[in-house]
Amino acid sequence: xxxxxxDFKIVDASALPSFIPVGPANLKEKIYxxxxxxxxxxxxxxxxxxxxxxxxISVVGxxxxxxxGKRLRPLLMVLAAKLCGYKGEEDVRLAVVFEFVHAATxxxxxxxxHAEFRxxxxxxxxxxGNPAVVLVGDFLYSRSIQLAVGYEDVRILQVLLDATTRMSxxxxxxxxxxxxxxxxxxxYLEVITRKTAVLISxxxxxxxxxxxxxxxxxxxxxxxxxxxxIAFQLIDDTLDFTGEAEELGKPVGxxxxxxxxxxxxxxxxxxxxxxxxxRLRQIFTAESIPSEKLREITEIVARSGGIEYTINQxxxxxxxxxxxxxxxxxxxxxxxxxxxxxxxxxxxx
Amino acid sequence: xxxxxxDFKIVDASALPSFIPVGPANLKEKIYxxxxxxxxxxxxxxxxxxxxxxxxISVVGxxxxxxxGKRLRPLLMVLAAKLCGYKGEEDVRLAVVFEFVHAATxxxxxxxxHAEFRxxxxxxxxxxGNPAVVLVGDFLYSRSIQLAVGYEDVRILQVLLDATTRMSxxxxxxxxxxxxxxxxxxxYLEVITRKTAVLISxxxxxxxxxxxxxxxxxxxxxxxxxxxxIAFQLIDDTLDFTGEAEELGKPVGxxxxxxxxxxxxxxxxxxxxxxxxxRLRQIFTAESIPSEKLREITEIVARSGGIEYTINQxxxxxxxxxxxxxxxxxxxxxxxxxxxxxxxxxxxx
Numbered sequence: 207x208x209x210x211x212x213d214f215k216i217v218d219a220s221a222l223p224s225f226i227p228v229g230p231a232n233l234k235e236k237i238y239x240x241x242x243x244x245x246x247x248x249x250x251x252x253x254x255x256x257x258x259x260x261x262x263i264s265v266v267g268x269x270x271x272x273x274x275g276k277r278l279r280p281l282l283m284v285l286a287a288k289l290c291g292y293k294g295e296e297d298v299r300l301a302v303v304f305e306f307v308h309a310a311t312x313x314x315x316x317x318x319x320h321a322e323f324r325x326x327x328x329x330x331x332x333x334x335g336n337p338a339v340v341l342v343g344d345f346l347y348s349r350s351i352q353l354a355v356g357y358e359d360v361r362i363l364q365v366l367l368d369a370t371t372r373m374s375x376x377x378x379x380x381x382x383x384x385x386x387x388x389x390x391x392x393x394y395l396e397v398i399t400r401k402t403a404v405l406i407s408x409x410x411x412x413x414x415x416x417x418x419x420x421x422x423x424x425x426x427x428x429x430x431x432x433x434x435x436i437a438f439q440l441i442d443d444t445l446d447f448t449g450e451a452e453e454l455g456k457p458v459g460x461x462x463x464x465x466x467x468x469x470x471x472x473x474x475x476x477x478x479x480x481x482x483x484x485r486l487r488q489i490f491t492a493e494s495i496p497s498e499k500l501r502e503i504t505e506i507v508a509r510s511g512g513i514e515y516t517i518n519q520x521x522x523x524x525x526x527x528x529x530x531x532x533x534x535x536x537x538x539x540x541x542x543x544x545x546x547x548x549x550x551x552x553x554x555x
Numbered sequence: 556x557x558x559x560x561x562d563f564k565i566v567d568a569s570a571l572p573s574f575i576p577v578g579p580a581n582l583k584e585k586i587y588x589x590x591x592x593x594x595x596x597x598x599x600x601x602x603x604x605x606x607x608x609x610x611x612i613s614v615v616g617x618x619x620x621x622x623x624g625k626r627l628r629p630l631l632m633v634l635a636a637k638l639c640g641y642k643g644e645e646d647v648r649l650a651v652v653f654e655f656v657h658a659a660t661x662x663x664x665x666x667x668x669h670a671e672f673r674x675x676x677x678x679x680x681x682x683x684g685n686p687a688v689v690l691v692g693d694f695l696y697s698r699s700i701q702l703a704v705g706y707e708d709v710r711i712l713q714v715l716l717d718a719t720t721r722m723s724x725x726x727x728x729x730x731x732x733x734x735x736x737x738x739x740x741x742x743y744l745e746v747i748t749r750k751t752a753v754l755i756s757x758x759x760x761x762x763x764x765x766x767x768x769x770x771x772x773x774x775x776x777x778x779x780x781x782x783x784x785i786a787f788q789l790i791d792d793t794l795d796f797t798g799e800a801e802e803l804g805k806p807v808g809x810x811x812x813x814x815x816x817x818x819x820x821x822x823x824x825x826x827x828x829x830x831x832x833x834r835l836r837q838i839f840t841a842e843s844i845p846s847e848k849l850r851e852i853t854e855i856v857a858r859s860g861g862i863e864y865t866i867n868q869x870x871x872x873x874x875x876x877x878x879x880x881x882x883x884x885x886x887x888x889x890x891x892x893x894x895x896x897x898x899x900x901x902x903x904x
Binding site: 345 | 612700
């Protein structure tokens with residue numbers, strides 16, 4: 207069940223941790239200004255590759271990839287290749303592989319979660335139905351691996367398929383853990399690593415291999431991608447409590463409604479006062495959660511320090527991501543990657 | 556909607572074409588006796604590979620692969636490799652790739668078709684729900700390609716991913732054509748080629764490449780697999796009219812209920828008497844089809860010659876499959892492959 211009141215804001219500013227990160231002014235704009243040419247190459251390639259004789263594939267494919275995503279994965283692949291010395295333009299098709307795998311996952315997630323909204327628009331399954339969304343997801347996934355095979359590099363395929371296999375295990379793990387309030391912090395970290403960080407990390411490693419980096423560069427970019435991915439997902443999970451529905455493009459409290467216990471809640475379940483812990487369990491395990499009870503959960507979680515704790519963890523992973531790049535000499539590309547690691551922890555949507 | 560009366564037999568023997576093929580006595584038993592050692596290696600490997608730390612994956616994976624399938628695809632890969640001279644036992648993991656891809660497709664098909672039964676058992680989605688079935692399907696698919704990557708042969712990966720991409724396009728095409736009575740015979744052939752023949756053909760080509768065959772052997776086995784696959788699917792489509800629910804493991808008339816116009820019906824829509832053609836359209840386009848109307852459709856289709864025509868087409872493809880093996884010298888393995896081409900046209904389930 208989803209709360210459709212998109213104006214609804216769960217917490218009062220007074221309940222938020224006082225130190226919510228703001229980040230350097232205009233960090234997002236600074237990053238975008240520098241990656242604009244790469245982003246536009248990526249957009250063109252996505253568009254070209256979604257041409258299909260089968261209109262339903264083009265339409266659903268364009269809808270899911272055109273819904274305002276950040277192109278984080280293809281962009282990281284392209285930047286990682288540049289960081290390792292690559293200078294050509296043959297990288298872009300391989301970069302798009304990571305966007306298509308991600309899009310396939312989003313389509314199947316919408317079916318699995320019975321989602322109604324994604325990024326401020328109706329979820330694809332509400333427009334075309336589950337059968338079309340499952341099958342177009344399968345197509346995008348298969349087509350993306352076919353594109354990667356075209357590069358004739360077995361090592362890249364190993365990295366990609368290790369990632370997709372771990373991801374799909376992660377999706378199953380997440381499903382098994384839905385409505386599970388007993389999930390530990392380390393189990394939760396395993397789920398988000400598989401579900402988010404593994405593909406982001408694979409995009410970075412693929413960039414390193416494609417760009418001609420050695421084992422050291424590969425490992426550094428693997429750690430960078432993995433840590434950035436975890437930080438990204440941790441912030442995503444806090445935004446489900448503190449975000450604005452309009453900026454998020456989906457209702458606040460969506461994870462709670464879908465029975466997903468994320469780190470802010472897991473922390474509160476161990477650290478809130480006894481009566482509040484009981485109250486969290488009562489509300490969370492109900493069939494659906496009305497707005498006023500979502501507000502109550504969020505206030506308890508914020509009071510317990512769960513949001514602050516999660517943001518701190520995200521910071522720590524973002525720091526680790528930046529440290530991993532220490533082996534590379536200073537360069538404009540490295541600076542973009544460092545800025546991106548900062549940005550994921552201070553983003554508001 | 557599915558007709559659950561499993562005793563129900565649609566046509567009287569008198570309405571069946573008189574020449575329904577019987578095939579050489581005990582052809583099935585003859586084939587099984589010779590492939591038993593290979594089948595048991597395949598079974599062991601399937602079982603080993605389905606061990607997972609995540610019990611839901613093992614359980615659903617074992618259920619879908621353990622539901623009495625014929626292991627047609629892995630068996631063909633193994634036999635094709637032997638035909639090209641391969642003598643080792645390293646083939647079996649690559650063979651299982653084709654069974655896992657097939658299993659993933661079956662899982663997603665059950666979600667897409669809202670199936671209630673498969674091979675005499677409840678469809679997986681009725682036991683574990685759509686989310687688990689979609690995600691375990693994704694896992695099996697990803698894991699199977701990962702296994703194929705392990706062989707470090709880019710050509711095999713090209714064959715495999717070309718097949719899975721064309722297959723998933725075929726699934727989308729079939730979805731678009733559901734309830735479409737205007738589908739032409741050639742459009743229908745395109746759908747069944749993609750949905751069934753392409754993966755069977757890829758298993759044969761992979762066997763040829765793995766077994767060290769040259770371009771001529773590859774092409775011959777490609778044609779063999781493609782023609783055998785089409786013949787297999789054409790017979791499947793006639794069995795939906797003439798089979799026994801108990802042998803099929805699903806209700807007779809299942810395709811009609813799911814809005815799938817297959818060749819027997821497509822033929823009848825062009826060749827039955829005018830009043831009967833109108834009647835077919837009336838019945839087929841209804842929301843669901845009661846038993847007595849299923850019987851009526853089947854009798855019209857049989858009278859029009861649609862079943863006979865489809866079986867003849869299957870024969871022609873089976874002949875083409877056998878002819879393609881002409882380049883290979885006589886051998887026990889070749890004889891099994893020829894017998895299999897005969898068997899697909901005379902099977903009753």
